[in-house]
Amino acid sequence: xxxxxxxxxxTGVPEIFAGDQLGRLLAERTTGQLQSGDVIVVxxxxxxxxxxxxxxxxxxxxxxxxxxxxxxxxxxPRLVELILRESAAVIRAEHGILIVRTxxxxxxxxxxxxxxxxxxxxxxxxxxxDPDESARRLRAELHEASGLSPAVxxxxxxxxxxxxxxxxxxxxxxxxxxxxxxxxxxDRDGRELTATQIAIADEAAAAADLVRGKDEGVPAVVVRxxxxxxxxxxxxxxxxxxxxxxxxxxx
Amino acid sequence: xxxxxxxxxxTGVPEIFAGDQLGRLLAERTTGQLQSGDVIVVxxxxxxxxxxxxxxxxxxxxxxxxxxxxxxxxxxPRLVELILRESAAVIRAEHGILIVRTxxxxxxxxxxxxxxxxxxxxxxxxxxxDPDESARRLRAELHEASGLSPAVxxxxxxxxxxxxxxxxxxxxxxxxxxxxxxxxxxDRDGRELTATQIAIADEAAAAADLVRGKDEGVPAVVVRxxxxxxxxxxxxxxxxxxxxxxxxxxx
Numbered sequence: 145x146x147x148x149x150x151x152x153x154x155t156g157v158p159e160i161f162a163g164d165q166l167g168r169l170l171a172e173r174t175t176g177q178l179q180s181g182d183v184i185v186v187x188x189x190x191x192x193x194x195x196x197x198x199x200x201x202x203x204x205x206x207x208x209x210x211x212x213x214x215x216x217x218x219x220x221p222r223l224v225e226l227i228l229r230e231s232a233a234v235i236r237a238e239h240g241i242l243i244v245r246t247x248x249x250x251x252x253x254x255x256x257x258x259x260x261x262x263x264x265x266x267x268x269x270x271x272x273x274d275p276d277e278s279a280r281r282l283r284a285e286l287h288e289a290s291g292l293s294p295a296v297x298x299x300x301x302x303x304x305x306x307x308x309x310x311x312x313x314x315x316x317x318x319x320x321x322x323x324x325x326x327x328x329x330x331d332r333d334g335r336e337l338t339a340t341q342i343a344i345a346d347e348a349a350a351a352a353d354l355v356r357g358k359d360e361g362v363p364a365v366v367v368r369x370x371x372x373x374x375x376x377x378x379x380x381x382x383x384x385x386x387x388x389x390x391x392x393x394x395x
Numbered sequence: 396x397x398x399x400x401x402x403x404x405x406t407g408v409p410e411i412f413a414g415d416q417l418g419r420l421l422a423e424r425t426t427g428q429l430q431s432g433d434v435i436v437v438x439x440x441x442x443x444x445x446x447x448x449x450x451x452x453x454x455x456x457x458x459x460x461x462x463x464x465x466x467x468x469x470x471x472p473r474l475v476e477l478i479l480r481e482s483a484a485v486i487r488a489e490h491g492i493l494i495v496r497t498x499x500x501x502x503x504x505x506x507x508x509x510x511x512x513x514x515x516x517x518x519x520x521x522x523x524x525d526p527d528e529s530a531r532r533l534r535a536e537l538h539e540a541s542g543l544s545p546a547v548x549x550x551x552x553x554x555x556x557x558x559x560x561x562x563x564x565x566x567x568x569x570x571x572x573x574x575x576x577x578x579x580x581x582d583r584d585g586r587e588l589t590a591t592q593i594a595i596a597d598e599a600a601a602a603a604d605l606v607r608g609k610d611e612g613v614p615a616v617v618v619r620x621x622x623x624x625x626x627x628x629x630x631x632x633x634x635x636x637x638x639x640x641x642x643x644x645x646x
Contacts, residue, residue, distance in 0.1 A: 147404075147606070148401055148402065148403050148404070148606065149400075149401065149402040149602065149605050149606045150399055150400065150401050150402075151399065151400040151401075151602070151620075152399050153398075153399070235557075251556075251557035251558075301593070304555060304556070304594075305502075305555070305556040305557075305638075306486075306502035306556075306637075306638050307502075307564070307594065307597070307636050307637065307638055308574060308592065308594070308635060308636050308637065308638050309573075309574045309592040309593060309594030309597070309636055310591070310592060310593055310594060311562075311593070311594050311597050311598055311601070312598070313558070322560075323559060323560045340561070341559065341560040341561060342552070342560060342561055342562070342604065343555075343558065343559070343560030343561060343562050344605070346558070346560070346562050346601070347562055347563070347601040347602065347604055347605050348605065350562070350597070350598040350601035350602060351400065351402070351598065351601060351602035351605060353593065353598055354400050354595070354598050354599065354602060354620070354621060355398070355399065355400045355620065369402075369605070369606065370605060384559060385558050385559050385560055386557075386558065386559065387556075387557050387558055387559050
């Protein structure tokens with residue numbers, strides 16, 4: 145339980161385009177290093193690019209609601225239209241910030257759309273449609289290419305209520321126990337524990353981010369030392385980390 | 396930038412009581428291992444115990460507001476009284492959950508009070524009065540005992556809005572750039588970056604938690620590979636991660 149944790153950057157991965165064999169490329173770049181008990185944390189942006197989740201703002205005609213919200217928030221109406229299309233509900237819209245619940249159930253700013261010119265020209269990068277499915281697909285590809293079955297996490301940077309700065313969280317995963325449930329368990333002195341449900345997948349994403357360096361072209365990080373959370377089955381993924389709409393507080 | 400990250404548990408630390416030389420004990424348990432560029436992440440609970448931040452519920456007489464809130468929330472009125480004493484403002488009180496802004500400016504459930512019988516009997520553990528000051532004091536003690544100046548993070552498990560499960564965050568730190576500000580910087584292709592402010596101290600706390608194991612008696616973890624964020628000066632601490640009251644959204 146108390147062994148060391150290591151986070152090892154995967155370097156030398158070329159720029160990824162729609163349809164690229166991302167799992168195979170990651171397997172090639174980690175040959176001889178990757179182990180089945182590892183967790184490989186992959187950046188959302190590279191997963192989205194591989195899935196062709198790129199949109200061109202020039203092709204978007206904003207509807208009425210988008211135009212109204214964009215004027216209120218001082219945002220590009222085409223971007224707001226895209227955000228609304230990607231969203232099931234608007235949670236907050238004030239002070240220039242648009243927090244939504246995405247169609248896949250994530251609560252985040254701007255539906256997670258990266259509009260920093262990351263894809264060149266007027267293109268923006270959307271979140272994967274189903275990030276848990278993205279993780280499962282990557283895991284299958286990694287297995288096919290390497291014979292190994294590391295867990296896969298798809299990670300993105302999210303802001304937090306009441307705290308400054310972003311941290312990486314798991315928007316999708318496969319083969320990882322995303323939530324370690326300690327409720328009812330006791331510590332070594334027989335006392336019940338307070339820290340009741342630990343978001344392992346989010347903590348793994350955060351650990352991986354510390355070696356990524358945003359401008360380094362490191363699309364993936366191998367996290368070693370979490371063997372006890374890695375499972376043969378893909379499991380329910382990061383869906384278990386999404387709080388149901390009716391239960392919007394935290395404890 | 397892209398070197399490996401390691402998180403190494405510090406084991407063999409005895410149970411801590413008020414006034415114990417925690418910094419010296421941690422220096423002893425890491426002799427020959429600790430380096431000045433390391434970050435040592437220390438559990439809030441052990442810091443609070445060392446500072447005597449223990450209260451006995453039996454000695455608390457709940458006031459009117461505590462009695463009313465406790466009845467509404469189904470909580471122990473003495474615990475609610477303590478939470479209110481530790482708090483500058485109640486942020487939310489519903490569904491049995493009490494979210495407050497603590498006197499030190501942290502937004503969390505139950506003012507971070509650990510009522511899981513962690514201190515034995517009817518005792519509960521309160522957060523340090525000033526966790527950044529706690530981190531500075533620990534750093535000075537570590538330096539005195541070892542001649543080294545690793546950064547220090549005081550970490551606690553917090554719930555999150557809109558996400559299930561807790562993650563460790565930095566409630567205090569010293570000698571660490573807690574927030575890495577990328578605003579205005581560009582990536583290797585000259586494009587502006589979206590992930591603008593990375594909460595390094597929170598990600599370090601999360602990485603450390605992955606090797607702690609809640610029942611293992613691991614009060615501290617050495618995180619290696621963050622030398623570029625470790626500073627000689629103590630700096631502003633984790634205060635930079637606390638969002639001002641008027642700015643309660645996230646971006």
